[in-house]
Amino acid sequence: xxxxxxxxxxxxxxxxxxxxxxxxxxxxxxxxxxxxxxxxxxxxxxxxxxxxxxxxxxxxxxxxxxxxxxxxxxxxxxxxxxxxxxxxxxxxxxxxxxxxxxxxxxxxxxxxxxxxxxxxxxxxxxxxxxxxxxxxxxxxxxxxxxxxxxxxxxxxxxxxxxxxxxxxxxxxxxxxxxxxxxxxxxxxxxxxxxxxxxxxxxxxxxxxxxxxxxxxxxxxxxxxxxxxxxxxxx
Ligand code: AMP
Numbered sequence: 348x349x350x351x352x353x354x355x356x357x358x359x360x361x362x363x364x365x366x367x368x369x370x371x372x373x374x375x376x377x378x379x380x381x382x383x384x385x386x387x388x389x390x391x392x393x394x395x396x397x398x399x400x401x402x403x404x405x406x407x408x409x410x411x412x413x414x415x416x417x418x419x420x421x422x423x424x425x426x427x428x429x430x431x432x433x434x435x436x437x438x439x440x441x442x443x444x445x446x447x448x449x450x451x452x453x454x455x456x457x458x459x460x461x462x463x464x465x466x467x468x469x470x471x472x473x474x475x476x477x478x479x480x481x482x483x484x485x486x487x488x489x490x491x492x493x494x495x496x497x498x499x500x501x502x503x504x505x506x507x508x509x510x511x512x513x514x515x516x517x518x519x520x521x522x523x524x525x526x527x528x529x530x531x532x533x534x535x536x537x538x539x540x541x542x543x544x545x546x547x548x549x550x551x552x553x554x555x556x557x558x559x560x561x562x563x564x565x566x567x568x569x570x571x572x573x574x575x576x577x578x579x580x581x
Contacts (some may be wrong), residue, residue, distance in 0.1 A: 353573075355384050359450040359580045360470055362457070364547060365478030366540045368485040368533065370565040374478065375452055377569050382576065386434075386449070390456035393426055394418065417458060424465050427456055431469065450580075460546040474579060475551040478568060479561040482537050489533050493522040506564070 359382070363371045375387050394412060397405030404426060408418040417423075431437045436449035453472075457463040466472065491504040495515035502509045502522060510516050551557040558575060562568035 350380070352381060352383050353577055353581050355382055355450055355580045357580055358448050359385065359474060359576065360472045361385070361450075361452045361474045361476065361576075362472050362551075363452060363454065363476045363478060364544055364551075365476075366480070366482070366485060366544075367536050368489055369478045369480045370568070371454065371478060373565040374476075374568060374572060375454060377565075378452060378572070378576070381573055382450070384450045385452055387452040387454055388427070388430055388456075389454040390423060390427065390458075391454070393430060394423075397426070420459070420462055420465065423456060423462065424469075427453075427466070428469055437470070457547065458543070460550040463547055463550045472551075473556055474576070475554075475557045476572065476575075477548060477557060477559040479559060480563060480568075482534075484563050485537065486530055486533055490530060493524055495520060495522055 361378075363374060365371050379385055379387060394405070394408050398409050398412065399405070404422060408422055411418045428437070431449075434449070436451070449470075457466050463472075488503065488505070493502045493504065493509070493513070494500065495502075495518070497520065498515070498517065500515060500517070501507075504512075509522060511519070513522055514520065515522055548557060560568055560571045560575070562571070
């Protein structure tokens, strides 16, 4: 990946929507390097931090998270708006409307159309990226993914194979496949994503800020995404 950076001419308030395994994390990292004014906020990370700290919000969210359910919208909105405020991203103008000059990528939020509507009252999102990789490709990528449990190093036998098959490059210890990497689990996850993302995508389609990008790998997607952000914001 190129290390060239670009400055934004106007605030970019971005959301990436994509199935699990599509590489949202990878694209976010690359965007943060390419556009240094961007910051990212992950609702999952914020929630886990609150759970760890045993904050009142964390205690309320914990049960839902442990059961693999979404936490209630009111909690997540409280969390996001207090994070925006603490970062100084929300300013109140004389007519008391809220505005933001910050540029950011939100990760994991909004997850539902209702959350998207609430977010609009806080800061209107102006670019929504739908990352698309065919499910069959995602599944084959998962099937070839091996990890070194103690360090969290991830290998992929198709494009990032360990030097010695089945062994970690650094320690030489055996690699394993995570139990939750089973294809059946992933098929269910992808199916659930299709169902739950539909209303969210429709919401942003109606608002006219949805843009779709397709690729079989992150490397195919990144250049298209960079170019579109530069076209819109630089
Ligand atoms: P993640 O790391 O994004 O997968 O989030 C971990 C967990 O946090 C999810 O399984 C949910 O329980 C909760 N969570 C994260 N973001 C949201 C959200 N936008 N709305 C509701 N619950 C969320």
